[in-house]
Amino acid sequence: MNIVIVGTGLIGGSIALALRSPKTRIIGVDAKQENLKKALELGIIDEAMPLEKTYGIADLIILSVPVNVTRDILPSILDSIQDNTTVIDTGSTKVGICEVVKSHPKRKNFVATHPMAGTEFSGPEAALKNLFNGKKTIICDKQLSCDSAVKQAEDFYNKLGMSILYMTSEEHDKHIAYVSHLTHVIAYALSLTVQEIEKNDKKNIFEMAGSGFASTVRIAKSSAAMWTPIFRQNSEYLIDSIDKYTAVLQQIKQLIKEDRNEELFDLLSEANKIKELLDNK
Amino acid sequence: MNIVIVGTGLIGGSIALALRSPKTRIIGVDAKQENLKKALELGIIDEAMPLEKTYGIADLIILSVPVNVTRDILPSILDSIQDNTTVIDTGSTKVGICEVVKSHPKRKNFVATHPMAGTEFSGPEAALKNLFNGKKTIICDKQLSCDSAVKQAEDFYNKLGMSILYMTSEEHDKHIAYVSHLTHVIAYALSLTVQEIEKNDKKNIFEMAGSGFASTVRIAKSSAAMWTPIFRQNSEYLIDSIDKYTAVLQQIKQLIKEDRNEELFDLLSEANKIKELLDNK
Numbered sequence: 219m220n221i222v223i224v225g226t227g228l229i230g231g232s233i234a235l236a237l238r239s240p241k242t243r244i245i246g247v248d249a250k251q252e253n254l255k256k257a258l259e260l261g262i263i264d265e266a267m268p269l270e271k272t273y274g275i276a277d278l279i280i281l282s283v284p285v286n287v288t289r290d291i292l293p294s295i296l297d298s299i300q301d302n303t304t305v306i307d308t309g310s311t312k313v314g315i316c317e318v319v320k321s322h323p324k325r326k327n328f329v330a331t332h333p334m335a336g337t338e339f340s341g342p343e344a345a346l347k348n349l350f351n352g353k354k355t356i357i358c359d360k361q362l363s364c365d366s367a368v369k370q371a372e373d374f375y376n377k378l379g380m381s382i383l384y385m386t387s388e389e390h391d392k393h394i395a396y397v398s399h400l401t402h403v404i405a406y407a408l409s410l411t412v413q414e415i416e417k418n419d420k421k422n423i424f425e426m427a428g429s430g431f432a433s434t435v436r437i438a439k440s441s442a443a444m445w446t447p448i449f450r451q452n453s454e455y456l457i458d459s460i461d462k463y464t465a466v467l468q469q470i471k472q473l474i475k476e477d478r479n480e481e482l483f484d485l486l487s488e489a490n491k492i493k494e495l496l497d498n499k
Numbered sequence: 500m501n502i503v504i505v506g507t508g509l510i511g512g513s514i515a516l517a518l519r520s521p522k523t524r525i526i527g528v529d530a531k532q533e534n535l536k537k538a539l540e541l542g543i544i545d546e547a548m549p550l551e552k553t554y555g556i557a558d559l560i561i562l563s564v565p566v567n568v569t570r571d572i573l574p575s576i577l578d579s580i581q582d583n584t585t586v587i588d589t590g591s592t593k594v595g596i597c598e599v600v601k602s603h604p605k606r607k608n609f610v611a612t613h614p615m616a617g618t619e620f621s622g623p624e625a626a627l628k629n630l631f632n633g634k635k636t637i638i639c640d641k642q643l644s645c646d647s648a649v650k651q652a653e654d655f656y657n658k659l660g661m662s663i664l665y666m667t668s669e670e671h672d673k674h675i676a677y678v679s680h681l682t683h684v685i686a687y688a689l690s691l692t693v694q695e696i697e698k699n700d701k702k703n704i705f706e707m708a709g710s711g712f713a714s715t716v717r718i719a720k721s722s723a724a725m726w727t728p729i730f731r732q733n734s735e736y737l738i739d740s741i742d743k744y745t746a747v748l749q750q751i752k753q754l755i756k757e758d759r760n761e762e763l764f765d766l767l768s769e770a771n772k773i774k775e776l777l778d779n780k
Binding site for chain 2: 334335336338354356383393394396397398400401402403404405406407408409410411412413414415416419425426427428429430431432433434435436437438439440441442443445446447449450453456457459460461462463464466467468470471474475477479482483485486487488489490491492493495496
């Protein structure tokens with residue numbers, strides 16, 4: 219089986235590592251020659267090839283590039299593939315990507331997915347064989363893909379050790395705005411705020427930062443190249459979530475300011491309930 | 500040596516576990532009888548006693564209660580202790596606590612400190628022997644304590660395996676507002692926002708929450724009883740930090756809204772720099 223991985227960074231590299239087997243030929247495609255070189259050196263891919271050379275031989279094409287690049291290249295990939303090739307994307311937004319191919323004659327060869335795993339690192343060096351194992355992935359708008367393409371996507375995620383959720387692109391983008399994209403905005407904003415306030419005295423950040431700060435700000439290290447287009451493509455739901463979040467921040471601030479300690483206590487106790495929700499996960 | 504630990508929860512219990520030795524008698528004081536019972540059962544303390552019974556025998560009194568309780572009880576503790584007893588608090592605010600004893604004749608017996616360690620759990624069951632080991636602690640306004648009390652505090656933190664920073668109460672509260680208190684506000688607000696938006700569909704939180712969400716929202720589980728008075732006592736610096744943080748959030752939102760992708764990319768790249776700062780820690 220010939221699997222083409224477009225984008226050999228954290229996500230694509232980790233997929234390649236998880237899939238490697240004697241029966242599988244992993245072909246890497248990447249706009250950055252240094253990524254391909256590194257991926258070959260690290261034994262992540264079997265060979266490197268320009269995208270257009272892969273169309274004749276690809277059984278499965280996996281897109282693991284920033285979501286703006288996926289939007290740019292997905293139509294022409296569908297134009298060029300053979301009838302029995304399946305294309306899967308792995309991006310963190312779904313509506314904007316599905317939009318550009320919604321009337322494409324080969325839309326049914328494409329499966330819109332989002333494997334929910336990652337780290338704050340990027341590039342082939344960041345790839346981890348077990349990044350996806352035990353995690354969840356989402357397949358969106360399943361009915362728009364043909365049965366054999368869905369089956370191939372399901373088999374693929376089973377091989378990665380992931381369990382599969384199904385929903386529409388709209389549902390995906392709405393919920394993921396809150397549980398992932400907003401979380402990243404929050405971390406980036408915390409990083410910028412603390413760097414700004416401590417700019418004359420950065421030593422204090424290292425010295426006084428506790429584990430809570432470190433765990434919240436961890437994802438502010440995430441690739442700006444990857445997250446800028448995600449924020450843009452999910453801007454409606456994300457802006458809505460930032461507005462709702464800001465309103466809660468203001469509510470907490472007001473209670474602190476006006477010394478309304480009982481109400482503040484009740485609100486924080488309400489926030490504590492996330493424990494039960496997450497622990498049941 | 501008789502060490503009295505007032506408050507036998509996460510912090511006090513962890514201190515007790517780290518200090519236990521044949522030469523040390525650990526006396527637990529707690530307003531909650533069930534905490535004392537649990538702490539005795541778990542072998543965290545040697546014996547339980549009402550606070551007033553400890554004054555005649557205490558070499559060292561450690562306060563590990565919520566910061567409002569510390570403010571309430573610290574003056575009367577200083578009224579009652581013997582001349583050679585040292586009192587150390589472990590609260591996350593310093594100005595408000597130092598304020599209530601600034602003119603006390605026994606101010607020099609008191610050392611204002613903040614061991615920077617914790618988890619999102621609370622109570623004696625949450626106590627961990629190595630919670631403090633390898634972490635930082637802060638001693639504030641050292642010159643207001645007598646040399647022997649400072650020495651005792653230093654020896655105490657050395658026994659816990661902590662390294663010591665020195666600063667004023669004002670410096671402490673200003674910096675800690677950003678690297679700890681704001682971080683907690685952010686997590687509480689994220690928890691409340693997501694719970695509110697997903698209230699009809701909480702299953703999606705469990706299913707779709709990634710590791711970034713989990714690590715950011717983790718500290719929203721932190722005890723409301725402990726954090727309400729911390730926010731209140733550090734309200735000025737904290738409100739200032741919330742305002743600055745909100746301004747950055749709005750800036751990010753505006754760039755997303757207006758499709759100013761290059762500026763957004765630059766800003767997120769700036770946020771990425773927290774990596775260098777934290778990795779140098």
